[in-house]
Amino acid sequence: MPLIEVRNLKKIYxxxxxxxxxxGVSFDTNEGEFVAIMGPSGSGKSTLLHILGFLxxxxxxxxxxxxxxxxxxxxxxxxxxRNKKMGFVFQMFNLLPRATVLENVKLPLFYSGLKExxxxxxxxxxxxxxxxxxxxxxxxxxxxxxxxxxxxxxxALVNNPAVIFADEPTGxxxxxxxxxxxxxxxSLNNKGHTIILITxxxxxxxxxxxxxxxxxxxxxxxRKVEYRRHIHKDHFIK
Amino acid sequence: MNLRYAFKTALRALKAxxxxxxxxxxGIVIGITAIMMVMSLGQGAQNLILKQIQSIGSKTIAVVxxxxxxxxxxxxxxLTDSLKEKDVTVLMKKENVPHLSKIMxxxxxxxxxxxxxxxxxxxxxxVTDLFAKIYDVYPEQGRLFSDEEVKxxxxxxxxxxxxxxxxxxxxxxxDKKIKVKGRNLRVxxxxxxxxxxxxxxxxxxxxxxYTTAQTYIFGIKYFHRLVIEADKEENVxxxxxxxxxxxxxxxxxxxxxxxxxxxxxxxxxMEMVSTIMNILTLFLAAVAAISLVVGGVGIMNIMLVSVxxxxxxxxxxxxxxxTDKNILFQFLLEAVVLTAIGGIVGIILGTLFSFLTSLALxxxxxxxWAFTFPIQAALLGIGVxxxxxxxxxxxxxxxxxxxxxxxxxxxx
Numbered sequence: 099m100p101l102i103e104v105r106n107l108k109k110i111y112x113x114x115x116x117x118x119x120x121x122g123v124s125f126d127t128n129e130g131e132f133v134a135i136m137g138p139s140g141s142g143k144s145t146l147l148h149i150l151g152f153l154x155x156x157x158x159x160x161x162x163x164x165x166x167x168x169x170x171x172x173x174x175x176x177x178x179x180r181n182k183k184m185g186f187v188f189q190m191f192n193l194l195p196r197a198t199v200l201e202n203v204k205l206p207l208f209y210s211g212l213k214e215x216x217x218x219x220x221x222x223x224x225x226x227x228x229x230x231x232x233x234x235x236x237x238x239x240x241x242x243x244x245x246x247x248x249x250x251x252x253x254a255l256v257n258n259p260a261v262i263f264a265d266e267p268t269g270x271x272x273x274x275x276x277x278x279x280x281x282x283x284x285s286l287n288n289k290g291h292t293i294i295l296i297t298x299x300x301x302x303x304x305x306x307x308x309x310x311x312x313x314x315x316x317x318x319x320x321r322k323v324e325y326r327r328h329i330h331k332d333h334f335i336k
Numbered sequence: 337m338n339l340r341y342a343f344k345t346a347l348r349a350l351k352a353x354x355x356x357x358x359x360x361x362x363g364i365v366i367g368i369t370a371i372m373m374v375m376s377l378g379q380g381a382q383n384l385i386l387k388q389i390q391s392i393g394s395k396t397i398a399v400v401x402x403x404x405x406x407x408x409x410x411x412x413x414x415l416t417d418s419l420k421e422k423d424v425t426v427l428m429k430k431e432n433v434p435h436l437s438k439i440m441x442x443x444x445x446x447x448x449x450x451x452x453x454x455x456x457x458x459x460x461x462x463v464t465d466l467f468a469k470i471y472d473v474y475p476e477q478g479r480l481f482s483d484e485e486v487k488x489x490x491x492x493x494x495x496x497x498x499x500x501x502x503x504x505x506x507x508x509x510x511d512k513k514i515k516v517k518g519r520n521l522r523v524x525x526x527x528x529x530x531x532x533x534x535x536x537x538x539x540x541x542x543x544x545x546y547t548t549a550q551t552y553i554f555g556i557k558y559f560h561r562l563v564i565e566a567d568k569e570e571n572v573x574x575x576x577x578x579x580x581x582x583x584x585x586x587x588x589x590x591x592x593x594x595x596x597x598x599x600x601x602x603x604x605x606m607e608m609v610s611t612i613m614n615i616l617t618l619f620l621a622a623v624a625a626i627s628l629v630v631g632g633v634g635i636m637n638i639m640l641v642s643v644x645x646x647x648x649x650x651x652x653x654x655x656x657x658x659t660d661k662n663i664l665f666q667f668l669l670e671a672v673v674l675t676a677i678g679g680i681v682g683i684i685l686g687t688l689f690s691f692l693t694s695l696a697l698x699x700x701x702x703x704x705w706a707f708t709f710p711i712q713a714a715l716l717g718i719g720v721x722x723x724x725x726x727x728x729x730x731x732x733x734x735x736x737x738x739x740x741x742x743x744x745x746x747x748x
Binding site for chain 1: 338340341342345348352648649651652653654655656657658659660661662740741742745
């Protein structure tokens, strides 16, 4: 059974006028897959990600996550699923201001129902995974963009989610920091996390094993990546 | 949901905007401070008055002409002329009021006392020599007047320490003659310094036989009070009843509703004062509570600003697993913590100010004023301020919890 099952998914925004954002999209994603969703702005890729992440509802069609549709869940269960099974990384990092790295990474644990005595240990492990252990007590406003995004990734994986949704994670970074972020995301995929990556750069998309290209709310192409970026690591300017 | 962590989060959010938080709670602080002061000073005033009543003595009964006042508006009863010499005579009969041990008619009023070029506006008391025993005030120099002097309307006077100082200064006053309403009165006694006592300030009093006062000073044939003492405290209630029966007979009254006198005992006076003071305190506290509503609106306003400012944070929290309830609770808790802090600060300031006020009252006005910490007001203060936070924080918190996560994440 695929982890993500999308059938003829449509989304129409009703903002006075009807604006179709997705015009019928179908694909499956298996557990452990690394999929990049590409497309120019306005192609519907962010809309798709929001629906996949239970942040928004589709208008028609079917979306099953882990075998269930969003309508099978109560609002509390949706929040719980986002907390336990999904991790989010945003282009704008979206860290809490005036809080330390550790406090930011601990945030999802607050909503997880786990005992507070366990939080530090779990959060520190996630921080170690993104290589920020020596910065754990820094105020996040003092960090560079790349470091901020690493904090966001640590926060996304602190509850050991099945899938990590990354919405243009390198969009606000220089190529060097962007490369580091992609390496971390790749290593998470190697550890078994399913990755759904949104990007408009072919270069970044080629870290994935599969690229779905959207255009005007429809899938234009869905192809395997022949030469994945990490295989050509030597070409990557460090 | 981890409550301790939720509190920490709320405190952190409030600390992030220290000066804004401080200004926001100012309304609550002022409101609670005002309530605390009203309650504390009200309690202090009540205690002061009750102490004065207690100093009258629990065996003392006052018969007052006129009708029993009902409620605050009537508390100043119109003096009438219903109590006369014949009432004293019937009350003194053993078969009428068996437990009566002392009875003293009282007339009083404000008059100017003059000695040579000095004058002083004094309170003239017309009494018998029993006043010394009843009020426990004795002349420091000289003597009390005798029964004979009372009967003969003698022109004698006992003056309070203040009157003596004002009229005679350091000079000897005994046997000098002072003029009250054109009548020459010979000073036969001078009271020691006594201060305010049982609502009578003996320091500024001019005490004469009541017969003298009635005939030569006030020109009346009735009394302003009859002060009666029962032989024992446990007989006070019985004596009150006996006095009522006797006076009704004497005044030909059959319907107790039409009594032309009423009786005050220590117990009834204390009850009345407590009732009046409690109503007054409550009323003032209610006025002060209006500022809490104003403060609450301020809280609501700033919480709405905060919710808008933190739209992205709300979106993020929802994305990583916060339910609507979590968000609602977070913002509600912030509002409640904010107002509860205001309440605590208000209690501290209110206590401080009422302590300073009571200090000033006892120092500069020489009142025997005791500071009281109104524990009920303090508890009420915290409760009310937290409640204000709850009520006025609910709307902004609901706004926050209703935000859609994607709209919130997109918010710039």
